[in-house]
Amino acid sequence: MRVLCVLVPHFRVAVEYQRRPHLQGQPLVIGGYPTERRPVLDRSEEASACGIHTGMSLRQAWSLCPEAVFLPADTCFYDQEFTRFLSLLDVFSPLIEAGIPGCALLSAGQTIEAGRHRVRKRSDAVSPQSVLEAVQDGMGIAVTVGIGEGRFVAQAAARLAERGCVRSVAAGEEAVFLGPLPLSLLPCSEEMQRRLQRFGLRTLAELAALPLGAVQAQFGPEGRRMWELAAGHDQQPLQPRVMAEYLSAEWHFEPAVIRSELLGLAAERRLDELLMVLERRYRETRRLTLSLTLENGDRWQRSWALQEPTHRRDVPLLLLRSTLREVHLSGPVEELRLVLSDLTGETGVQANLFSIKAQRRAGLSAMIEALTARAGRNPIKQVAPLDPRSRIPERRHILVEYRV
Amino acid sequence: MNEPKPIEISSDAEGRPLSVNRRGQKLRVLGIQNEWRIDDEWWREPLARRYYLLHLAGGRLLSVFQDLNSGAWYEQRA
Numbered sequence: 001m002r003v004l005c006v007l008v009p010h011f012r013v014a015v016e017y018q019r020r021p022h023l024q025g026q027p028l029v030i031g032g033y034p035t036e037r038r039p040v041l042d043r044s045e046e047a048s049a050c051g052i053h054t055g056m057s058l059r060q061a062w063s064l065c066p067e068a069v070f071l072p073a074d075t076c077f078y079d080q081e082f083t084r085f086l087s088l089l090d091v092f093s094p095l096i097e098a099g100i101p102g103c104a105l106l107s108a109g110q111t112i113e114a115g116r117h118r119v120r121k122r123s124d125a126v127s128p129q130s131v132l133e134a135v136q137d138g139m140g141i142a143v144t145v146g147i148g149e150g151r152f153v154a155q156a157a158a159r160l161a162e163r164g165c166v167r168s169v170a171a172g173e174e175a176v177f178l179g180p181l182p183l184s185l186l187p188c189s190e191e192m193q194r195r196l197q198r199f200g201l202r203t204l205a206e207l208a209a210l211p212l213g214a215v216q217a218q219f220g221p222e223g224r225r226m227w228e229l230a231a232g233h234d235q236q237p238l239q240p241r242v243m244a245e246y247l248s249a250e251w252h253f254e255p256a257v258i259r260s261e262l263l264g265l266a267a268e269r270r271l272d273e274l275l276m277v278l279e280r281r282y283r284e285t286r287r288l289t290l291s292l293t294l295e296n297g298d299r300w301q302r303s304w305a306l307q308e309p310t311h312r313r314d315v316p317l318l319l320l321r322s323t324l325r326e327v328h329l330s331g332p333v334e335e336l337r338l339v340l341s342d343l344t345g346e347t348g349v350q351a352n353l354f355s356i357k358a359q360r361r362a363g364l365s366a367m368i369e370a371l372t373a374r375a376g377r378n379p380i381k382q383v384a385p386l387d388p389r390s391r392i393p394e395r396r397h398i399l400v401e402y403r404v
Numbered sequence: 405m406n407e408p409k410p411i412e413i414s415s416d417a418e419g420r421p422l423s424v425n426r427r428g429q430k431l432r433v434l435g436i437q438n439e440w441r442i443d444d445e446w447w448r449e450p451l452a453r454r455y456y457l458l459h460l461a462g463g464r465l466l467s468v469f470q471d472l473n474s475g476a477w478y479e480q481r482a
Contacts, residue, residue: 383405391442392451393482394406 002171003238004108004126005146005154006089006135009163011102012042014141015081016071019297027052027068034062034070041073076291076301081139086241088138092126095240097151105154105238106131108147128166136164149174150234156185174232179205186226195219196226204230246341247274247285256295256332260324263292263333267320270338275313278340284309286342288316290323293335300329309344365404378402408478411468421456424466426479431460441472455482 008014012030017023027050031041040061043052050065058070082101089096093106108126132145146157148169156178161167169177181204183196196219201207207215208231216224228234249270257263267290278285289303304319372378380402387395412425424431438457445451452472460466467482 391444393480394408397405399405 001235001237002108002147002149003151003154004106004128004131005151005158006104006106006131007144007146007155007158007161008085008102008135008139008141009144009159010042010044011082011085011100012073012078013044014102015078016074017044018140019077023069027065029058029061029065029068029070030073032058032070032072034058043068074299076299085135085139088135089131091134092131095238097238098241099155103155103158105151107238128168132164132166148177149232151236151238152187152229152234153178153232156181159185175205175208178230178232179203179208183207186229188222188226192219192222192226208232245343246339247277247343248337248339249274250338251336253332253334253336256334258329258332260327263336264321264324266336267324267338268317270336271313271316271320274338274340275311275316278311278343282346283343284311284346285316285340286344287340288319289339289341290320291337291339292329292333293337294329294331295334296331298330300327302327305342311346361404368402368404406481408469408480411477411479413468413470413477415470419454419470421458421468421477424458424460424468426466431462431464433458434461435459437465457482 013028016028016030025046026044027047028044029040029047029052030043032038036058038058039055040052040058042054043061047061047065047068050068052061052064052068061068062070078101082098085102086096086098086104089104089106095107097105099105106126108128128145128147132143135143142163144158144161144163145166146154146159146161146169147166148154148157149171153169153174157167157169160181183193183201183204185204186193186196188196196207199218201210207227210227212224212227215227219226251266251270253262253266286306286309287303288306289301292300294300302323304316306315310316368378368380371380378401381399382402383397384400385396386398388397390396413421414423414425415421420436421433423433435458436456437459439455441452441454443450443452450473453469454472455467455469458466458468466479468477468479469482470477
C-alpha cells in the first residue's frame with residue numbers, strides 16, 4: 001500500500017513563528033520557563049544547534065542556551081492548528097491517520113484498505129505535489145511530503161526530504177532507501193534503542209541483515225516489529241481518525257473583561273444554549289471544555305471528563321463556576337468558548353436504593369404540607385406497632401398520622 | 405386497624421363453617437386449614453373467639469372467627 005506522509009518539522013515551533021514572527025531566527029524552546037520542572041516539548045533548529053533536544057529538562061536547556069526564548073506550551077492553540085492542518089487534507093483522501101502534531105498519513109493509491117474496513121475507492125491516485133501545495137498555501141508554513149510502500153517508509157522519506165519538497169521511494173527500493181538510515185528513526189522505546197546499540201547495531205541495514213528468528217528471540221515482539229520495519233516490510237494499515245462530534249459556543253467580550261462574575265454569567269448562558277441543543281438531539285455529553293482567549297494573545301483552557309454522561313446543567317455549571325471563581329488570568333478576556341464533546345446517546349442511570357431516601361422524604365414532606373393546608377388535616381397515615389405480640393389481631397398495629 | 409368485619413356464614417350442628425356469603429357471593433368451604441381459640445381480657449370484657457382458616461371454593465383462603473359470647477361471625481386477617 002502506497003502511503004503519503006505530510007510532515008511539518010517542529011510543528012509547534014512553526015506555528016509559534018507564524019503567530020510571533022519576531023521570534024524568527026532566534027533559538028526557541030517550547031515547554032515552559034527555565035524555572036519549571038518540565039521537559040522540552042519542542043525546539044527550533046537554532047536551539048538544536050546549541051545541543052537542546054526534546055525531552056531534556058528546561059533547566060538543562062537553559063544552561064545550554066541561556067539566550068534562548070522559552071515559551072509555555074499553548075496546547076489548545078497547537079491542537080487547533082493541527083485540526084486545521086488535517087482539514088486541509090480531507091479533500092485528498094477520506095482516510096487520514098493523524099500522527100504526532102504536524103504529521104499525517106494518507107493513502108496515496110486507488111484501493112484503500114484501512115483497519116478492519118476495506119474501502120474500495122475509484123479515484124485518481126493522490127498527487128503528492130498537490131498535497132504539498134495545498135498545505136503550504138493553507139497553513140503558510142513549509143512542509144515536506146514523503147511517499148512509499150508502508151507508513152514507516154513514507155515517514156522516513158518525509159523526514160529526509162528538503163523543506164517544501166516531495167521525496168518518493170519507488171516500490172521495491174525500500175531496503176535500499178532505508179539501509180543507511182540510523183536506528184533512531186525506528187518507532188521503538190528508548191530501552192529498545194539502547195539495547196540495539198549495545199549489540200553494535202547502528203543502521204537499519206545492519207538490523208535487517210540479522211536473522212528474524214534471532215532478533216525476535218532476543219528482543220521479543222517489539223524487536224520483530226522493528227526488524228520488519230528496517231527490512232521495509234510494513235503491512236500495518238492506516239488507522240483513520242474519527243471525526244468527533246461536538247457542540248461549541250463562543251462569547252465575545254467588547255471590551256475585554258477580567259471579572260469572574262461576568263465570565264461566569266457568559267459561561268452559564270452559553271452552557272444553557274448548548275444543553276438545549278443537546279436535549280433536542282437526545283444526546284448527552286461526557287466532556288466539557290472551557291477556553292479563554294486573553295487580550296494579550298494568551299490562551300487558557302480547562303477540560304473536565306464528567307463521571308457520567310449528562311444533559312443537565314447542575315454538574316457542568318458547578319464546575320464552571322468554581323473554576324472561574326479561582327482562576328488567575330494574566331489579562332482581560334476577550335473571548336470565552338465552551339465545548340461539549342464526547343457526545344453519546346441518552347443513558348439510563350442506575351439509582352442508588354439508599355441515597356434517594358432523603359430525596360423522597362423531602363418530596364413527601366412537601367406534599368404532606370400541601371395536603372394539610374388544603375384538607376385542614378394530614379390525610380396520610382402510617383402503620384405503627386401497638387402490641388405486636390397480642391393474640392387479638394386488631395390490637396397488634398394502629399394507624400397514626402404520618403410524620404416525616 | 406384490621407378491625408373485624410361481620411360476615412354471613414352457615415355452619416353445621418357443631419358450629420363448623422360450611423359456606424361463606426361474601427360480597428353477595430356464596431362460596432362453599434372446601435376445608436378448614438387451621439382452627440384455634442383465644443380467650444383474653446378476662447379482667448375487662450371477656451373476649452372469647454374461635455378462629456378458622458378456611459379453604460374456599462376457588463382456592464381462596466379466608467380467616468374468620470365466631471364470637472363465642474354473641475355467636476356472631478366475623479372476617480379478620482389473623
